[in-house]
Amino acid sequence: MTTNEPSVTIGDVSHSTFAIGSHARAESRHQAAERDPAAGELLAAVRELRADLARIRADERIRALDEELAGAEEEIDRTGTTGRSRRQRLRELLADAQSVLSLFTSAGTVAELLAR
Numbered sequence: 001m002t003t004n005e006p007s008v009t010i011g012d013v014s015h016s017t018f019a020i021g022s023h024a025r026a027e028s029r030h031q032a033a034e035r036d037p038a039a040g041e042l043l044a045a046v047r048e049l050r051a052d053l054a055r056i057r058a059d060e061r062i063r064a065l066d067e068e069l070a071g072a073e074e075e076i077d078r079t080g081t082t083g084r085s086r087r088q089r090l091r092e093l094l095a096d097a098q099s100v101l102s103l104f105t106s107a108g109t110v111a112e113l114l115a116r
Helices: 037-053 059-078 085-095 103-114
Strands: none
Touching: 037 059, 037 103, 059 085, 085 103
């Protein structure tokens, strides 16, 4: 026996707000992660370096560095900090691209903040 009842399928609801029912009400409050002062400094330096990188012709090393910097920026915005493995990867990428990055003081700032 089949019924003509409507069906509802809900997929992934991560980071979503929804309500079901005739009197349902949904509220959503998203709060940015609290960031420590050191992460705030690093975030500003990462953004400055990414802006500088946009001004040069990128090779494979610079593209890899920019991708990792973008990930760090997103991670700081989302969690308020960066993980140890990301900081280590950024140090390695900065060292690898040092010949190009020596032109930018922003690269020195990021490297200094990562060393802390």
